[in-house]
Amino acid sequence: MAGWRSRLAAAELVWGAAAKGVDLETAMSASKAFRDLEGADRGFARAMASAALRAMGRIDWALGGMVDRPLAEIEPPVLALLRVGAAQVWVLKVADHAAVAATVEAALHWEGARRGGGLINAVLRRATREATAFEAAPVEAVWPDWLAAKLKAALGPEQARTLARLQLEDPSVDLSVRNPAEALEWAEKLEGVLLPNGSIRLSASAGLANLPGYAEGAWWVQDVAASLAAPLLGNVSGLAVADLCAAPGGKAMQLAARGARLSAVEISGQRMERLRENAARTGLAMELVQADARTWRPHELVDAVLIDAPCSALGVIRRHPEGIWRRDPKDLARFPATQRALVDAAADMLKPGGRLIYAVCTPAPEEGRDVVEAAIRSGAWRRLPVTAEEAPGFAHALTAEGDLLTAPAPEQGPAETEAPQTRSDVFFIARLERT
Incomplete structure (x- = not known):
């Protein structure tokens, strides 16, 4: 042709x-x-x-x-x-x-x-x-000026430039495995790279539905950074867990696969259908609840809550770069109020001593760090710092406070070398305990 x-x-x-x-x-x-x-x-x-x-x-x-x-x-x-x-x-x-x-x-x-x-x-x-x-x-010219300034302020100039270089590449495709004990076996079957946390990185994204293991739900697509959140709740087998804002379901499936008695809450009907399809494909048991998580409450207090909150999504712009030129920076101001309301809702549904994982796919401090600090100041929460052992391969992402910010390591260049997991989406993840 x-x-x-x-x-x-x-x-x-x-x-x-x-x-x-x-x-x-x-x-x-x-x-x-x-x-x-x-x-x-x-x-x-x-x-x-x-x-x-x-x-x-x-x-x-x-x-x-x-x-x-x-x-x-x-x-x-x-x-x-x-x-x-x-x-x-x-x-x-x-x-x-x-x-x-x-x-x-x-x-x-x-x-x-x-x-x-x-x-x-x-x-x-x-x-x-x-x-x-x-x-x-300038490498950061891949973004509008306002966004470049915001990402430099949030990440520092070197990490922001590395993130800008990564935007020139097609993003990787990572998988989470239903049974973590089979991760190496599936990495070999799928000709992927096993990452330190057990995720599998594929070299191509085409034809995923035709790959071994897809139809039977042995794995699902989930960026390595996103996959770090759910395991930070520890052993959830038999525990009552609420996953708020649960669609498309990656974290919910991680929790269900680990034996949690899971309520997966999602406000959007369209997104709930994606979650329903993923749950059906994997055969994982979970209660699906279409509701506003800010006002929904479980029948009884739960042991743990995971919030992947609605956010500005600045940490995943490399997946949809066409959208950044249509963004209005004023729109970003609407997210913190919703995020804080979700944390307040989690406080209402958790048992004393229960754990909360709070995650957002953005490095913006007003949506991550500041939301967590406000929650701690309220007296309802204390921080449970994340350790390097709990986030294999992501020691570079640990903050001084003990949270995770999965920005790319500054020393990484445009070609994958020894630490592919450092080339991930940007997530802020914190772990709190109900007082």
């Missing part, structure tokens, strides 16, 4: 995600050009779109010096093709001639971009000559 078709499809995806405000999966479903592709062409189109979206801030920074007007004044389809072309040249290292010629030809077949063919040709040819323009862009 002609190479221009995959470039056109990739540009439609970038346009849909960046200009029309939809996520990449939705853009793929909506793009006829993408749906018409098959096999390797479809895979290449997705790879180009993903690379363009992951590096969009740096690409735009470099392109800005190659055009005679602000990028915002360029027709969106033309800008989408420029981004896709630049991603081929600077990120994917596609042969210069193929990248330029096929992208220019794609413009001729796209009504909204036809008049921009000359601009695309001139700019992409310059991009092939000035590869250093992209490298000169």
Whole structure:
């Protein structure tokens, strides 16, 4: 199939995600050009779109010096093709001639971009000559300025830059195993890497449902950082445990697999369906409760509570980089009130001495550390510090207070080396005890 078709499809995806405000999966479903592709062409189109979206801030920074007007004044389809072309040249290292010629030809077949063919040709040819323009862009330019400043403040400049570099790569796929004793066996069957905490890291994400063990529920997809929270409750066999905000169910399945008498609470009907499907596939026993966890209460006090609270999700932006350019920093202010209300609800449902795991997939202190400190100041809670032995492979993530903040280790470069688990989503996790 002609190479221009995959470039056109990739540009439609970038346009849909960046200009029309939809996520990449939705853009793929909506793009006829993408749906018409098959096999390797479809895979290449997705790879180009993903690379363009992951590096969009740096690409735009470099392109800005190659055009005679602000990028915002360029027709969106033309800008989408420029981004896709630049991603081929600077990120994917596609042969210069193929990248330029096929992208220019794609413009001729796209009504909204036809008049921009000359601009695309001139700019992409310059991009092939000035590869250093992209490298000169600050690595943190992959984010809007407000987000870069926020992540630097939360993580420190070095860890923030490492996180920015990781955004240029497709995120890894990690699995949690239903029976931890079988983790090594499943790692070998799936040709994955066994991580220190027992998670399995796969080299590719395609066709997960066709892999051994999926249908029978022997494992489920769960980032290694997310998998650290539930085991911090210790031995939960036979204990009454409430998992608040439980969907899609990774932590709930960990708890159920460890023998907890589990109530899995989820407010969203759509997300509850995902949890129900996962519970059915694994065959793990749990009570599914669709309710607002801030007002729901169990029939009797429970032994432990896990909260994976709604949050700004700044720790998982590498999985959906297209969304960060649509975020309004003012929206982030709405989360702490909900998070504190959930902790207060947990205090109502726990026995004295019962344990709470509080987790959020963001490094923002106002959603993690500050929520925990406020809970401790209330007198209802005391902190139970996490030890390195309880989080194998994550000694780098222990904070001075004894919480976990799973930011990437600063010394990690762009290629996986000796400690792949340090390349994870960013979670804040704290353990508290009811006084």
